[in-house]
Amino acid sequence: MRGRWVLAGCLFWVLSAPSLGAIEAQAFPDETIKARYYDLIASLRCPQCLNTNLAGSDAMIAQNLRATVLRLLVEGKSDAEVEQFMFERYGDFILYEPRWTAKTWLLWLGPLGLALVGLSVWWSMGASSRKTRHGLSESDRANLKQLMDR
Amino acid sequence: MIVELGHFCVVIACLLAFLQVVLPSIGLKQNNAQLMASASSLAYGVFVFTLLGFLALIHAFVTDDFSVGYVASHSNTRLPLQFKVSALWSAHEGSFLLWTLVMSIWTMMVARFSAPLTTDMRARVLICLAALGFGFYLFLLLTSNPFERALPFYPAEGADLNPLLQDFGLIVHPPLLYMGYVGLSVPFAFAIASLWGNTLDVSWARWSRPWTNLAWAFLTMGITLGSWWAYYELGWGGWWFWDAVENASFVPWLIATALIHSLAATEKRGVFKSWTVLLAIFGFSFSLLGAFLVRSGVLTSVHAFAVDPERGAAILMFLVPVIGGSLLLYGARAWDLRSRVTFKRSGRESFILGNNVLLTVSAAVVLLGTLYPLGYEALTGGDKISIGPPYFNAVFVPLMLALMALMILSHRSRWWATDRSLLTAGQGVFTVIAAVAAIGVSVVMGPIKLWIIGVAWLAFMILLNLGYELHRRVRLKSNPFSRLFNQPLAVYAMVLGHAGIAVTALGIVTTVMLSEEADLFMAPGDRAEVGAYDVQFYGTNNIEGPNYVADRGRVEVSRAGEVIATLFPEKRRYLASQSIMTEADIHVRSLGDIYVALGEPLENGAWAVRVHIKPLVRFIWFGGILIALGGVLSIFDRRYRAPVARSSRQASPAPSREAVHG
């Protein structure tokens, strides 16, 4: 199976043939459903493909799932309900936006933590400079003393 | 025969690279200048033999020598000539040969332009580069040999190049991207050589800067082209998907962007020394990690290579000593590099630090999102998780907005400290002008969106502040005629780079917020409305290309009753592989693209037709080109031309008012 995904590459954009733009004409009851449909199929992952959303895949399962999304929307399901429907059947894999769970909190809080660390580094380097500007720091004083004692 | 000679040439290049490590090392040990100098002449030799090997493989492609397995699986007699050549780098083995060629080019350029360095330093830099090259040659020859013959039974016809790759994009994108990836090995080698020789003074930063800027410019160009290629070739209308392979090129870019800024601070003010060295190591490490991960298949990506589990082990055997060794060397030496130079929170150093913090955090966040699924699977024992665009956009966009906000003020900053009045002068007026312009953009482009107004405001503030800074610099010169031209090129480079960011941001936000997409069922003669446009379909006819047949549709796009474009999207069937390709046709207008692609044929000559309206999408790549041009321009700055040899150069302790940022 894996061997078949050969495609070239280098490159960073080299793609697997079966995942090319799925273009199909759907009939939408109204514009809101159309917009929600396009948003949903963009944020759900094709379970069979390497890394393509439902919108970008021609795989049989992607076609079926697109039809299912539309059917559920027409039935009046909310976006969250559609996502829940997919999650119950295909698990976390199908959601491009990971859910908040005990195993994903690091994913969501990690960036925040990194940003805070970054901010504190930026702040502290500026602050320490002010101190040294107006007086010698402990280590400078020690160094100076050492030099004077020579 | 020529193929065997080519193979042999690469073996010689490998041996020469080995000598280029050993001889100068002995020279260093015995303090023998002649042996040390051998590194440069050997660099030329490595290049020449790699080039010969490369040409031999091109020859095999051009002459359809299908006895070579690699040629047989990626080419075909009917393939147009330019694609026969570029097919060489369309898959793992050949693209890795290109990688080694690019490595030898950079090494040779360093050998050519590093004469003013001290003999020791020059030898050390070239040894580092040669050692990397030697590793690449070993990897190429032992695990990924593109010269291998498929004897005695070889096909009479080749399997053909994947039709997706039969495109101008394949010709230019990989070479540029590799120039960027591999180019980062130069600042890396400078950093390692300086750590090794304990000569990490400011001249190291000065020497690294033009190389880093150039490699970074190539990387920018490579990524920009890749994005553009994906956009028009995939019939998908997107230009970025946060795919693992895209991220693999984007993380090094973010790090390299931080590096070019921190190098400036290190060179001018002697600050952030150890941090800059670490960034130089990171930059190339991530480009290695990214490029190799893609090849190992460990990251699930659309842009996958054929997966070979054994290659994974070989890759780790290469990555661990190179990256791990560098980081350990850093660990051993970096503590002594702490700088004693100080700055205030309003100083330019502080802005550069902010830039570095934001870019490094961004890179770390992208890396986290890319590797998290792997860790998730490891820790849960096989559960899979997907991390896609919604996540990356949510965490990445705020960081970029903060970066743009920082950029607005950074242009006016001075080394060490900046007067508050200097930072705020005229900003009230600018705020109003930028706000009016931003609202104007949003109104002209379509329905009003707060996101567009906000990002456009940031973009205009950047542009206005750039203009202000340029104007101030010109005003200070006495001669009105020469004043614009007498600015150091580095100033213009900075202006181009930052303006490019503003342009790209404007393109991104407008495209994302206002794109229209419609998949239509259209029989010949049908009309449909998409956004502000009318689309009429006139059916398809059959055409024949050099190695494909196609249905070519005719679609007229009109606005307010006036035809503005006739588009000819194609559905191609390539003869050798029988694969079907969607070839979109795009009408480019100043305010946006109209993009039409054919889907499936339906009954009675009707087709599923996809129409995208992509406002300002070109701005994304135009901005990328500006950024890359800035990088190229900076290396022609006078200060880097024929630099005088100085083993060490102290940072000027006094903050200079006219110091150049960028």
Place this chain on the structure above:
Amino acid sequence: MAKQSVLIPAFVFAGIVVLLWFGFQLSDPHLLPSQKLNDPVPDFELPSLTAVGETLNAADLTGEISLLNVWATWCPSCIAEHGELTRIFETTGLRIIGVNYNDDSDAARAWLKRWGDPYAFHIVDERGTLAIDLGVYGAPETFVVDAGGIIRYRHVGVVTQKVFEETFAPLIQNLKDAS
């Protein structure tokens, strides 16, 4: 800042290497774990392929341990798998139930005529609704369903003799022992 802090990057890199080492050991990135393990087969109301006019539902899957096999005429590896399914039925007498997935029923009946029919019956899933409820993402896929109609195992891809004997047979034996 402690002096050791300059070694942090090296430690982070070591962590990444461990992660990658694990990554290289992973079997197949395409294999998705099933969400439906130990759940009852989802309810459905679908026609039978061979007994024309009859409808089938989840209750028809209970009573004995069965293999629920998702197949289609457009799936070339289903033909490869067919021989093994026939062999399993002939040697073990295990009940095999087909889900004819996204297929044309006439073509499917012709296919069975040509290759033989070891199945007890086939559920016609023309629009893939049952398949989606089962979390199927390709064909062939095979589920082990116990006598109570609970899904106990899912195999993606062709069931070969090796797969059957190493994975399915012990599992089925366990289920038998438990009941």
